[in-house]
Amino acid sequence: MSTAYAQKNGFFAGLWDYLTTVDHKKIAILYLIAGGFFFLVGGIEAMLIRIQLIQPDNEFVSAGLYNQLLTMHGTTMIFLAAMPLIFTLMNIAVPLQIGARDVAFPFLNSLGFWLFFFGGVLLNCSWFMGGAPDAGWTAYAPLSTTSPGHGVDFYVMGLQISGAGTLIGGINFLVTIINMRAPGMTYMRMPLFTWSSLVTSVLILFAFPALTVGLFLMMFDRLFGANFFDPSMGGNHVIWEHLFWIFGHPEVYILVLPLFGLFSDIISTFSKKRLFGYSAMVFATVLIGFLGFMVWAHHMFTTGLGPVANSIFAIATMAIAVPTGIKIFNWLFTMWGGSIRMTVPMLWTVAFIPSFTLGGFGGVMLAAAAADYQYHDTYFVVAHFHYVIVGGVVFGLFAGLTYWWPKMFGTMLNEKMGKLAFWPFFFGFHLTFFIQHFLGLMGMPRRYWKFQPDQGLEIGNLVSTLGAFLMAIGTIIFLINVVITTIKGEKVSGDPWDARTLEWSIPSPPPFYNFTQTPLVRGLDALWVEKRHGNGKMTPAEPLGDIHMPNNSFIPFMMSLGLFIAGFGFIYQVDNSSYLILAVLGMAITLLSMFVRSVKDDLGYHIHKEDLEKGAGSE
Amino acid sequence: MKGWMGKSRILLLLSSLMLFLAGCGDPQLSALQPKGEGADVIYDLMMLSVIIMVFVGVVVMAIYFFVLIRFRQKKDHEDYIPKQVEGNKFLELLWTVVPIILLVVLAVPTVQKTFMLADTTPAEDKKEDAITIEVTGKQYWWHYNYKGQEVQTSQDLYIPTGERVYLKLTAGDVIHSFWVPSVAGKMDTNPGKNENEMFLHAYEEGVYYGKCAEFCGPSHSLMDFKVIAVSPEEFDQWAEDMKNVNTDSTPETQSAQEGKELFKNKNCIACHAIGSSPAAVGPNLTAFGDRVQIAGILDNNKENLIEWLQHPEEVKPGNKMTGKYGNTEAEVPLTDEEASKIADYLLQLQPSEIKPEDAQ
Amino acid sequence: MSAEELKQLKPGQSPHEPEKATLEGKNKFLGFWFFLGGETVLFASLFGTYLALKDSNLDGKPAEELFGLELVFIMTMILLTSSLTSVYAIYHMKNLDFQKMQLWMGITVLLGLSFLGLEIFEFYEYVHHDGHTFTSSAFGSAFYTLVGFHGAHVAFGLLWIVTLMVRNARRGLNLYNAPKYYVASLYWHFIDVVWVFIFTVVYLMGKVG
The missing domain is CATH 1.10.287.90 (Helix Hairpins)
Structure with a gap:
């Protein structure tokens, strides 16, 4: 981590540095810490859910608490764990992979993080302030609009704030990838991870505003007496379902696409082969992103949209299997004829292929609208989306973190312990979720606090809970590995995996300006090209010169803090209108911070050529 | 490895397949x-x-x-470079x-x-005889209105085998979903104007378990119901019995008679109808004695019924009965004796000769 | 970016497109277009919601009785004109003529203010004469949310442009603030386009029934 820096300047200087940083590599670490923390919180919630379901008619947690746990498990894992951890990977890798010194808007990058962070904290404050949201992560109205207490209010405000952060992050990466590529880095030479980050950013841009609107409507209904979802006042709750899924379906591709890209890079690196069918892979990624917007109503087959709509959305959904299949086969044929090194990142990747394929099978089965009348809202669906989200996203995050760990921290996670973490997690995962397909078909709906004895559901649930414990063990071993690696602190070279892309051409961790000289890219797999056909080093595209860097800023923190305070104001003004003062105060802090940001000249600073020659910044 | x-x-695959x-x-x-x-x-x-x-x-x-x-x-091939x-x-x-x-x-x-x-309209020639039932989902029970038959009941849905029975589905509060896995798929019941339709067509007689499949609150997992498929003759008999039920008949035993009085005095009747009447605050109790299960989840016996009457919140959290009359959450609790009498009254409400046991 | 960028630009100098002369400017330009893409989805969702609920007026007046086209037509003309004046402002920016740009931006602000004033007056009339409020029906909620979101965008845009004008009044035009003026005018056009849709979908279609 920044130990070297902190030692030089003391703990508080180090802390201040992180609070104000606009460096994409440090922001990646911030996302990792916050996202990792929320991942553990969501994991504990999951364990409590599985313990409750270990036997029929169990009284381990109450019905109300159970509903809060399942709601917060879903919401936390999607918005506060998976999204930020993906932003960790995008932040650490995308600028380096395209040969840029930072993202297009470093200030906004920091703002995006702090918005996410304060949104997540606000949401979790509900645990200590009268109870968490309890209407499911989908928060279907009117259950959510009539839910007593403030739980759902926290859901609305927390997600609104963190959602704004995500949207900002998406725009940032779009502009970064389009405008900041090094000379020679054409679109069709970009690593697949960068490509999929680009597509994901487009999805974020067009999907999140639908959630924003949905959350506003719900906020107005709950806090300001509007009637969008109240049937007795002419409202229509199906609007929420549409808005939520217009966002929600692209969201699952937002989560999984970057990891598809990552797997492509990993498979290529550890098979020592270029990616098989690169252009087909790019095309498939774009197509999945596009189709991702056409299929939202497959979450609503039983809502009553009629057979015409159901059929159209069924066929559109099935169509997604084609580009996904293309990807699976291209991965297999990248390995075909290669020289496969079974490192930990590769192990997770290799495990991902069959796991995700099974998830895909479940997806095609669910797409058959008529059959979905049986699957919908049962454990079959729970099994399916855990197969794609754990088998795709979580496996990918473990792979990606292990893969880029040296780039982030300059140390290498222990390979033996990495494998030791993998096996229990892998078996636990299949043990937990495979059986749930059958539980669903045998009549167990999802979000069930209790299941009845003597209905044939006991063994399945028991097995599932045992599997969950194995997953927890795997996660703990991974954490121990992180601690040990950090304590040992053995430094590694810039290219410990013998990899192919630009980020491995600079030291680990890179100096804060990334590239002393912007590299010239001469082909796909830029570093590999130089290793095979050059001298193993990137050719600079410019002479050594001064480098311009942006200033650190505390304003993003203050802007987000203002919204955080205002959030409490909005939530509690229902009980007592004097809380509106808090809302006004919070908004004032935010607007004032924005004002300061607009009015002040922030020109950044330069690192001089002479200092670069002396090796400035390479700690 | x-x-x-x-x-x-x-x-893993084999073992789960076998199981x-x-x-x-x-x-x-x-x-x-x-x-x-x-x-x-x-x-x-x-x-x-x-x-x-x-x-x-x-x-x-x-x-x-x-x-x-x-x-x-x-091993020893670390330097091998595959064809790109x-x-x-x-x-x-x-x-x-x-x-x-x-x-x-x-x-x-x-x-x-x-x-x-989605073909939920009966054919022209069968329109006369087709059975249509309006189903209403409420937290946490189900109500059925047999259209044109003056029969309304709750929780246990009687249908004839061998024909399509058409359902019109709505909800009274939040969204629920009507699911009978062994007979048909599911369909959401929406509050407001978005009415849904589906059909049930049971091949053979039997008691089929139904469950609520859309998350609807604390007792979502306890909102079970039953579909009781009987032969068409038995069904006609059942409908006839239900239509002709005497809602004011005097129970046989002393205890049940007192229970009937308590049912009125304790204001149970404000929420629960006996006889054909539309979906109220609580389930219709006309054929309560014939219910397969109490509250959808407990075996139908007196002990369970007393438990349900005295401690509803422990049986079904968030139900609308809690605190309404003298149960544990109220100021003046229902005594054991009172609960016993009401139970006697309710359990003898068996207006039809057709019972779940006939569905074999 | 450097101090170089703070040098005042004068008419007759290069560059012709000061808003895109630096990498920061280019990034801002592209990023803002993407932001407007997201805003489009936001308003599309609001329009969808409005269309689903526009006939749910319960006992309140339906749209065709409620709306009067005269006032709304005047508001439309004012906002369209303000879009035009902001075009003039950007035209002068491209000629590096700071004073004229400020002048036309100022006129844009005045027009925007009068639009906002009329809108507040309109809402006031609905609430106090017609009993059409945010909470009276789903129609009311959807109407005020859609039109109100637009109004809030106008208000924010006014604040933004005024801040820009005041801040740069003494500094003049430079490569640092040119992209800021440019994206502010883009934003203003976007608001105008959204209003055209509101005029059509809410008011005209509401009148026709």
Whole structure:
């Protein structure tokens, strides 16, 4: 981590540095810490859910608490764990992979993080302030609009704030990838991870505003007496379902696409082969992103949209299997004829292929609208989306973190312990979720606090809970590995995996300006090209010169803090209108911070050529 | 290591297959043992998709294991540089076209069956006799109104076998979802104007378990109901009995008679109707004595009923009965004696000769 | 970016497109277009919601009785004109003529203010004469949310442009603030386009029934 820096300047200087940083590599670490923390919180919630379901008619947690746990498990894992951890990977890798010194808007990058962070904290404050949201992560109205207490209010405000952060992050990466590529880095030479980050950013841009609107409507209904979802006042709750899924379906591709890209890079690196069918892979990624917007109503087959709509959305959904299949086969044929090194990142990747394929099978089965009348809202669906989200996203995050760990921290996670973490997690995962397909078909709906004895559901649930414990063990071993690696602190070279892309051409961790000289890219797999056909080093595209860097800023923190305070104001003004003062105060802090940001000249600073020659910044 | 992984995967698959395909769950509940038209049609579609998926899965897994075994880096070959293949037009075309064909094979019956299951209007010549039932989901129970028959009841839904019974589904508060896995699929019950339709068509007599499938609050998992399929003759008899029920008959035992008085005095009657009447605050109790289960989840006996009357919140959290009359959460609790009398009254409400046991 | 960028630009100098002369400017330009893409989805969702609920007026007046086209037509003309004046402002920016740009931006602000004033007056009339409020029906909620979101965008845009004008009054035009003026005018056009849709979908279609 920044130990070297902190030692030089003391703990508080180090802390201040992180609070104000606009460096994409440090922001990646911030996302990792916050996202990792929320991942553990969501994991504990999951364990409590599985313990409750270990036997029929169990009284381990109450019905109300159970509903809060399942709601917060879903919401936390999607918005506060998976999204930020993906932003960790995008932040650490995308600028380096395209040969840029930072993202297009470093200030906004920091703002995006702090918005996410304060949104997540606000949401979790509900645990200590009268109870968490309890209407499911989908928060279907009117259950959510009539839910007593403030739980759902926290859901609305927390997600609104963190959602704004995500949207900002998406725009940032779009502009970064389009405008900041090094000379020679054409679109069709970009690593697949960068490509999929680009597509994901487009999805974020067009999907999140639908959630924003949905959350506003719900906020107005709950806090300001509007009637969008109240049937007795002419409202229509199906609007929420549409808005939520217009966002929600692209969201699952937002989560999984970057990891598809990552797997492509990993498979290529550890098979020592270029990616098989690169252009087909790019095309498939774009197509999945596009189709991702056409299929939202497959979450609503039983809502009553009629057979015409159901059929159209069924066929559109099935169509997604084609580009996904293309990807699976291209991965297999990248390995075909290669020289496969079974490192930990590769192990997770290799495990991902069959796991995700099974998830895909479940997806095609669910797409058959008529059959979905049986699957919908049962454990079959729970099994399916855990197969794609754990088998795709979580496996990918473990792979990606292990893969880029040296780039982030300059140390290498222990390979033996990495494998030791993998096996229990892998078996636990299949043990937990495979059986749930059958539980669903045998009549167990999802979000069930209790299941009845003597209905044939006991063994399945028991097995599932045992599997969950194995997953927890795997996660703990991974954490121990992180601690040990950090304590040992053995430094590694810039290219410990013998990899192919630009980020491995600079030291680990890179100096804060990334590239002393912007590299010239001469082909796909830029570093590999130089290793095979050059001298193993990137050719600079410019002479050594001064480098311009942006200033650190505390304003993003203050802007987000203002919204955080205002959030409490909005939530509690229902009980007592004097809380509106808090809302006004919070908004004032935010607007004032924005004002300061607009009015002040922030020109950044330069690192001089002479200092670069002396090796400035390479700690 | 990879051999390890392969073997255990197969082991895992086999063991779960043995466990579950052999049992397939409870025949009264499982979608894997269809007992009605809807479930049957869906089961066929499910099996078609499984066959296609297994076919694809075998191909993928064969390549997968071959690649992992054959192309692992060999010892002393660390410096080997494989050929950098860009792609292969033929292969790429193959794995684009074949999946499309497979999906078409699945899509055609999917569309057919989606339309077939949405065909919820009886044919012209059968319109007269077709049974239509308005189903209302409420937290956490179900109400049924047999249209044009002056029969309304709750929780246990009697239907005749061998014909389609048409359902019109709505909700009284939040969204619920009406699911009878062994007979048909499910459909959401929406509050407000968005009424849904489906049909039930049971092939054989039986008591089928139904569950609420849309998250609806604390007792979502306890909102069970039953579908009781009896022969058409028995059904007609049942409907006749229900229509002619004497709502004010005097119970036989002393205790039940006092229970009847308490039912009025404790204001139970404000929320629960006896006799045909629309969905109220609480379930209709006309045939309470014949219920398969109390509150959808407890065996129908006096002990359980007293428990339910005295401690409703412990049985079904968030239900609308809590605190309404003298149960534990109220100021003046219902005494054991009072609860016992009310239970006696309710359990003798058995207006029809047709009982769940007749559904064999 | 450097101090170089703070040098005042004068008419007759290069560059012709000061808003895109630096990498920061280019990034801002592209990023803002993407932001407007997201805003489009936001308003599309609001329009969808409005269309689903526009007939749910319960006992309140339906749209065709409620709306009067005269006032709304005047508001439309004012906002369209303000879009035009902001075009003039950007035209002068491209000629590096700071004073004229400020002048036309100022006129844009005045027009925007009068639009906002009329809108507040309109809402006031609905609430106090017609009993059409945010909470009276789903129609009311949807109407005020859609039109109100637009109004809030106008208000924010006014604040933004005024801040820009005041801040740069003494500094003049430079490569640092040119992109800021440019994206502010883009934003203003976007608001105008959204209003055209509101005029059509809410008011005209509401009148026709």
